[in-house]
Amino acid sequence: MEKKVFLLPFASVILLLHYWVTCLTLAVSLTNLSDEYALLALKAHITYDSQGILATNWSSTTSYCNWFGVSCNAHHGRLTALNLSNMGLEGTIPPQVSNLSFLASLDLSDNYFHASLPNEIGNCRQLRQLYFFNNELTGSIPQSLGNLSKLEESYLDSNHLTGDIPEEMSNLLSLKILSLFVNNLTGSIPSGIFNISSLQSISLSANDLYGNLPMDMCDRIPNLNGLYLSYNQLSGQIPTSLHNCAKLQLISLSYNEFIGSIPKGIGNLSELEVLYLGQKHLTGEIPEALFNISSLRIFDLPSNNLSGTLPSSMCCNLPSLEVISLSWNQLKGKIPSSLSHCQELRTLSLSFNQFTGSIPLGIGNLSKLEELYLGINNLTEYGSEGIVSTSDVYSNGIMLLEVFARKKPTDEMFxxxxxxxxxxxxxxxxxxxxxxxxxxxxxxxxxxxxxxxxxxxxxxxxxxxxxxxxxxxxxxxxxxxxxxxxxxxxx
Structure with a gap:
């Protein structure tokens, strides 16, 4: 039996194609309009535009893809990046931002946005970069941020955020940078944060966080290169697994409640540049291996109960060292003559210890030295080996400032x-x-x-x-x- 083939008239085919094109065009137009409406809602929530750019440039008479700070995908014309940083903008962030469904990068940093972050921001599922630092945001961190599975960089630092760090942020398995320092956050750090193996930098300094750090922290996040946790209420011991974060360049744990000794494994961090461990409770001797890290620039361990002596060769392998701050400890013995090898040294602070003997003559050859604090030790007369007595005057002046202000010249605020x-x-x-x-x-x-x-x-x-x-x-x-x-x- 012969099959019958039904053919549409040519005119019908053309009509059908026209219908499809019209529908697709309308759909694209409507989705593009949602981007424009979201941007206009943001503009409406800005109460002050110091440069007047949005008032004059963000106009419906031109395509929003040509608006200042807007980047669109060339293929489908959807908004993928919005950068309005450092424009002196004041206002709030509207929930309509969540309609930017193709948004991958949002940068509103260095402005004056206030009030809370809208919970709807968790609907921007394509977000990879979130920059809200240096604003005046208040309220808590939205739990919905945990829905941003593609998020790689989250900068919410230097605001006035309160409350806990949401447990949901442990779901951000693509996260590389978590920056929340200088806020008013409380509670403990969610343990799941330390299971995000992609993390490279954790910045939570200057909050009110408490609790212990997991001892196996660096077994879980081995790619960490920056750990910023100073000025909190963290306690317990410094994780012994730090040596497994082989890429660590900066460790900042000052002004917490850590106890115990400095883990010896820190001396194996061959890329370490900055070490801040100033506080009041660390004991034991300084691991000698630390003095073999040639990349070390800042060595800041004041206000502890560290004991023992400094190795005579401590500066032989530290060509880049700029700051040595060991004041207010229980160190003894002689000040190493090898200090003369630290030609980049700008600050040498050894006051309030139990050092004996004379000041090494080589200190006078440190041409870049700006600050020298050797007061309150058991040293012999400063002038006996070529160091002029005016250093004694200067050192005692700084000592007076330290005692009455209860701050150190090497504190991070300075x-x-x-x-x-x-x-x-x-x-x-x-x-x-x-x-x-x-x-x-x-x-x-x-x-x-x-x-x-x-x-x-x-x-x-x-x-x-x-x-x-x-x-x-x-x-x-x-x-x-x-x-x-x-x-x-x-x-």
């Missing part, structure tokens, strides 16, 4: 500007802004007398630390002034 000296100088007339609250209390009946004594001591400290050695007060006058202040306090 990296760059201001320095400890300029910070105290700027607050010299408002003593309660910088003085250790354990030393001075406004409720004290003798507050006025004590305040005046502190102001006199700070003025003396600033005279000791004048830029030019010729402008510094001599040590005899320092002692005389301190005696007078003491008499005034006891009257």
């Amino acid at each position: 990296v760059g500007d201001p320095t400890l000296k300029s910070w105290v100088e700027s607050l010299a007339s408002t003593v309660m802004e910088f003085v250790d609250t354990n030393l001075l209390d406004k409720e004290d009946e003798h507050f006025a007398i004590k305040e005046n004594c502190v102001l006199c001591i700070m003025a003396l400290a600033l005279e000791c630390t004048a830029e030019s050695p010729e402008d510094r007060i001599n040590m005899r006058d320092v002692v005389a002034r301190l005696k007078k202040i003491r008499i005034k306090l006891l009257m």
Whole structure:
């Protein structure tokens, strides 16, 4: 039996094709309109545009793909990246942003966006980069961020975010960078965060986080190259597995509640450049292997109970070392003469220890040395081996600033500007802004007398630390002034 073939008239085929094209065009047009509407909603939520760019450039008279800060895919015309960073924008982030379904990169950093992040942002399933740092965002981190399975970089630092870090963020298995420092976050770090094997940098400093770090942390995230956890309330021991993070370049754990000794394995981190472990509770000796890491630039371990001696060859293998900060410990023995090999050294802080002997002559050959703190040890006369006595004056001036402000020149807040000296100088007339609250209390009946004594001591400290050695007060006058202040306090 012969098969019958039914053929549509040619005109019908053309009509059908026209219908399909019309439908597809309409669908594309509607989806593209959703991108435009989302952008216009964002524009409507911006209350101040310091440069006036959005007001003049974001207009429906032109394609949104040509708008400032907008990038579109050339194939389907959908918005894939939005960059409005550092434009002085004020406003809030509307929930309509979630309609940008092809959005891969969102950068609103360095602006003045406030209020909470919309929970709907978790619907932007294509997001790989999220930059909201340096804004004024408040509220908690949306749990929906855990839905962004493709997210690789999350920068929410330098805002006013509160609450816990959501457990759902443990689902971000593509995450490489987690940056939440300088917020008001509380609670513990979700344990699942340490199961994200792709993580390369964790930045959670300056929050109010507590709890312990898992001892096998670096067995789970071996690609970590930056660990920023300073200024929290973390406790327990420093993970012994740190040596398994072979790519670590920076470790910042200062000002927490860690106890125990420094893991010896840290000395095996051949790429380590910066080590911040300043706090109050670490004990034991400094692993000698640390002094063999040729890439080390900053070696900052003040305010602990570290003991033992420094190796005589400590600077022989550290050609890049710029900062040695070991003040306020229990170190003893002689100051190594090998310090002369650290030709890049800018800061040498060994005050408040138990060092004995004389100051190595080679320290005078460190041409880049800017800060030298050797006070409160058992060292012989500074001038006996070529170090002029003005260093003693300077060192004691800095010591006074350290004691009364309860801060160290190498604290992270003094990296760059201001320095400890300029910070105290700027607050010299408002003593309660910088003085250790354990030393001075406004409720004290003798507050006025004590305040005046502190102001006199700070003025003396600033005279000791004048830029030019010729402008510094001599040590005899320092002692005389301190005696007078003491008499005034006891009257």
